[in-house]
Amino acid sequence: xxxxxxxxxxxxxxxxxxxxxxxxxxxxxxxxxxxxxxxxxxxxxxxxxxxxxxxxxxxxxxxxxxxxxxxxxxxxxxxxxxxxxxxxxxxxxxxxxxxxxxxxxxxxxxxxxxxxxxxxxxxxxxxxxxxxxxxxxxxxxxxxxxxxxxxxxxxxxxxxxxxxxxxxxxxxxxxxxxxxxxxxxxxxxxxxxxxxxxxxxxxxxxxxxxxxxxxxxxxxxxxxxxxxxxxxxxxxxxxxxxxxxxxxxxxxx
Numbered sequence: 376x377x378x379x380x381x382x383x384x385x386x387x388x389x390x391x392x393x394x395x396x397x398x399x400x401x402x403x404x405x406x407x408x409x410x411x412x413x414x415x416x417x418x419x420x421x422x423x424x425x426x427x428x429x430x431x432x433x434x435x436x437x438x439x440x441x442x443x444x445x446x447x448x449x450x451x452x453x454x455x456x457x458x459x460x461x462x463x464x465x466x467x468x469x470x471x472x473x474x475x476x477x478x479x480x481x482x483x484x485x486x487x488x489x490x491x492x493x494x495x496x497x498x499x500x501x502x503x504x505x506x507x508x509x510x511x512x513x514x515x516x517x518x519x520x521x522x523x524x525x526x527x528x529x530x531x532x533x534x535x536x537x538x539x540x541x542x543x544x545x546x547x548x549x550x551x552x553x554x555x556x557x558x559x560x561x562x563x564x565x566x567x568x569x570x571x572x573x574x575x576x577x578x579x580x581x582x583x584x585x586x587x588x589x590x591x592x593x594x595x596x597x598x599x600x601x602x603x604x605x606x607x608x609x610x611x612x613x614x615x616x617x618x619x620x621x622x623x624x625x626x627x628x
Contacts, residue, residue, distance in 0.1 A: 378609050380563040381628060382617055383582055384520065385411055386609040387561050388474065391518050396420045397471045399462055399510060402439045403627055404520060405474035410436060410621045415613060423461065425506045427453035436622045459506065463513045472558075473510035475537065476520040479529050482575050482596055483546070484519065484539025484557035486511065487532040494534055504536050511537035516558040523562040528594040540574035565590045566606060567598065575599075580606040 381404060388408035392398060394417040398409045401424075409422045410433050423429040424440040432448030446452055453461075462471050477486035478501055488507060490497035511517060517539075521527055539557045540546050547556060560567040560576065568579040577599040581587060587600045609617070622628045 376609070376611055376614055378614055379628070380582075382609060382614060383606075384408075384561050384563060385617055385628075386613045387566060387606060388412075388518050388520070389415060389613070391559055391561075392417045392420055392472060394419050395470075398422045398474065399458075399471055399514060400424070400474040401476075401505075402437075403476075405476070405518075406440075407436060407617070407621055407627045408474065408518075411613070411617050414616045414620055423458060425455055425458045427451070427455060427458050429453065429458070429461065435624075436626055438626060459509055462509065471514040473514040473517040474520070475507050475510060475517055477507070477527075477536065479527055479532050480519065480521055480560065481529060481532050481539075482598070483541060483543055484517075484560070484569060484574075484576060485532055485535055485541065486519070486537040486539065487534045489534040489536045491533050497533075507537040511539065511555075511557075512552050513555070515555050517556070519557050519560045521560055521562050523564040523590060523593045525593050525595045528596060530596040540569065543574045544572065546574070564593070565603075570599075578603040580604050582606050583608050 385404055385408045389412040392412035396417060398420055400406050400409045413420050421430045424445050426440045428445040428449040430450040431445050435444050437444040477488040479487035488501050489503050490500050492498035541550055564582055564585045565578060566580045567576045569576055580603055581590060587603055
């Protein structure tokens with residue numbers, strides 16, 4: 376079956392969500408991935424949003440976290456404070472999976488979604504952290520979405536918005552952060568993971584039809600490629616769930 380890069384990204388992220396996970400997601404493809412996982416392989420996962428809805432039915436994909444559809448059948452209709460308290464609670468936080476995106480990422484999975492250029496006179500100013508810094512700081516693990524472009528994979532961020540592994544091994548611990556950090560980076564061409572010892576990013580897999588060389592050409596720093604394996608394409612069942620159950624109106628796809 377034919378499929379788009381966006382569908383491949385959503386399916387790749389959905390495969391990372393385990394049954395029983397508590398998924399904190401934002402607008403767009405992260406929301407779609409969380410919904411797909413709940414229908415495919417993680418029926419007991421719980422999705423919640425920073426606007427305070429916890430464990431909604433999500434019969435239709437919401438357009439944003441403030442869309443009233445995130446409240447349908449929710450176990451809790453809370454507030455922003457409730458959502459972030461739930462995320463940072465020591466009994467639930469380590470089981471939370473955060474799904475994030477950004478403008479820049481560095482070799483240790485740190486993210487920039489604030490500015491490109493100098494902070495006081497930037498070339499581009501974005502909307503900023505939102506809840507990203509809290510998510511990256513406190514949840515048990517994160518899934519990161521990025522477009523595969525050299526200007527996005529940079530050796531040094533223009534601004535540190537959200538911590539990954541900071542400067543490498545024990546970087547989070549030295550900063551006083553709890554255990555956690557990025558687990559996987561999902562792009563429109565490949566997936567990346569982080570070495571257990573060095574905490575540096577390495578190429579974990581390439582999508583069908585994509586070579587390692589093509590991926591490296593679109594990066595601003597070198598990564599290890601020896602562990603890269605082919606990423607399985609979406610199955611007909613996964614595509615059917617994604618297209619007909621999660622987003623039949625193609626609002627995100």
